[in-house]
Amino acid sequence: MIIVPSMIRLTAQRQAILDMINTSERHWDADELARSLSDSGQSIGIATVYRGLATLEEAGLIESIQLADKKRYERADKAHHDHMICTACGSIEEFAHATIESLQLSVAAEKGFAVSGHQLVMFGLCRKCTQGEQK
Amino acid sequence: MIIVPSMIRLTAQRQAILDMINTSERHWDADELARSLSDSGQSIGIATVYRGLATLEEAGLIESIQLADKKRYERADKAHHDHMICTACGSIEEFAHATIESLQLSVAAEKGFAVSGHQLVMFGLCRKCTQGEQK
DNA sequence: ATGGTAATGATAATGATTATCGTTCCATCC
DNA sequence: GGATGGAACGATAATCATTATCATTACCAT
Ligand SMILES: [Mn+2]
Ligand SMILES: [Mn+2]
Ligand SMILES: [Zn+2]
Ligand SMILES: [Zn+2]
Numbered sequence: 001m002i003i004v005p006s007m008i009r010l011t012a013q014r015q016a017i018l019d020m021i022n023t024s025e026r027h028w029d030a031d032e033l034a035r036s037l038s039d040s041g042q043s044i045g046i047a048t049v050y051r052g053l054a055t056l057e058e059a060g061l062i063e064s065i066q067l068a069d070k071k072r073y074e075r076a077d078k079a080h081h082d083h084m085i086c087t088a089c090g091s092i093e094e095f096a097h098a099t100i101e102s103l104q105l106s107v108a109a110e111k112g113f114a115v116s117g118h119q120l121v122m123f124g125l126c127r128k129c130t131q132g133e134q135k
Numbered sequence: 136m137i138i139v140p141s142m143i144r145l146t147a148q149r150q151a152i153l154d155m156i157n158t159s160e161r162h163w164d165a166d167e168l169a170r171s172l173s174d175s176g177q178s179i180g181i182a183t184v185y186r187g188l189a190t191l192e193e194a195g196l197i198e199s200i201q202l203a204d205k206k207r208y209e210r211a212d213k214a215h216h217d218h219m220i221c222t223a224c225g226s227i228e229e230f231a232h233a234t235i236e237s238l239q240l241s242v243a244a245e246k247g248f249a250v251s252g253h254q255l256v257m258f259g260l261c262r263k264c265t266q267g268e269q270k
Numbered sequence: 271a272t273g274g275t276a277a278t279g280a281t282a283a284t285g286a287t288t289a290t291c292g293t294t295c296c297a298t299c300c
Numbered sequence: 301g302g303a304t305g306g307a308a309c310g311a312t313a314a315t316c317a318t319t320a321t322c323a324t325t326a327c328c329a330t
Contacts, residue, residue: 009327011277030317045279050318052277066203070317084248093246100238104257107230112262113219120255122239127247146295146308165286180310185287187308204318205286 008059016042017052021062027072027083027092065119082119086126093126143194151177152187156197162207162218162227200254217255223264 008014016037021028028036034049044052053073056062063076065083072092081096100120108115143149151172156163163171169184179187188208191197198211200218207227216231235255243250 009276011326013278047280047319048278068201068206084243084246084250086248087251093248095242095246097238097242100235100242103232103235103238104255107232107235108219108257108259111219111228111230112265113221113228113257113259114265115219115257115259116222117259118255118257120239120253122243122248122250122253124243124248124250124252130247130249144296144307148309182288182311183309190308 008055013044013048014052014056016044017049018056018061021073022075022077024075027065027074029070029072033073065121067121082121084122084124084126086129087123088125088129091126091128143190148179148183149187149191151179152184153191153196156208157210157212159210162200162209164205164207168208200256202256217257219257219259219261221261221264222258223260226261226263228261 010018017033020033020036020040026032030046030049030053033053034044034046037044037049053062053064053071057064057073061076062073064071064073067085079096080101081094084093084095085091086093104118105115145153152168155168155171155175161167165181165184165188168188169179169181172179172184188197188199188206192199192208196211197208199206199208202220214231215236216229219228219230220226221228239253240250
């Protein structure tokens with residue numbers, strides 16, 4: 001499958017957002033990003049941050065996951081993966097499992113459902129928090 | 136595993152909410168529920184609807200899925216399943232797949248992650264909307 | 271340079287959910 | 301049977317993430 005990102009103008013603001021995301025392994029929300037950009041001297045209006053994130057995602061340059069309260073963005077230059085989120089410390093771990101992926105598609109196919117995207121999130125305690133638990 | 140729902144008082148309002156959910160196959164949001172209750176003569180304050188839904192869920196009497204914009208509730212008296220959501224008509228289809236479930240747990244176990252819950256949602260076009268598409 | 275379109279930024283608006291607070295309901299104890 | 305303290309309600313204000321407005325600015329192509 002060939003992805004053809006619609007041509008967008010890489011303005012200074014969009015470039016700053018993209019750089020911030022691409023040079024990190026974090027899953028950013030709009031506010032964190034705006035604050036971080038501001039701290040690094042590159043202050044961008046919050047509305048522009050939201051618009052920039054949406055535009056960059058449409059262009060396929062970044063990806064997002066929709067969590068309960070907010071949307072979080074991450075770099076798009078890694079293979080597809082899903083997430084495990086620690087309900088204690090908030091850390092996000094990634095995982096990929098080819099069999100799970102293909103089983104999803106086959107289940108959908110059985111139902112005549114044409115999948116365009118999916119999101120699998122597991123909640124629980126990460127290793128660190130599980131250990132720290134037994135006080 | 137034995138589930139012990141904390142004892143809650145089944146007030147008239149909570150009962151009305153529970154009945155509405157249990158006698159349907161829908162995935163309700165708070166507003167739809169309040170409106171429907173109002174239509175059926177059983178009008179309940181919107182704040183009470185929100186509180187009732189949260190309380191009933193904690194007690195294990197209903198379940199929820201968190202979608203992008205809002206939370207939707209459904210009856211808890213069926214086996215665990217996940218969802219496929221049509222991005223054209225909004226319909227929600229359910230599916231269950233034991234292998235996917237167990238693979239999830241094994242992936243988590245590998246990472247030392249203690250899973251307490253998960254949510255798998257696929258987005259795309261349902262059979263009906265796929266067919267109606269070719270105009 | 272100039273006109274036109276896209277992007278930006280400050281701010282208002284929106285929509286779902288939660289917080290507040292005075293009132294009402296209930297179970298329990300004289 | 302009535303007093304009483306806590307739980308639940310309902311109306312409404314507040315919150316929070318996101319989107320809409322709109323005047324201003326930047327960029328592109330004649
Ligand atoms: Mn990720
Ligand atoms: Mn369901
Ligand atoms: Zn943790
Ligand atoms: Zn559909």
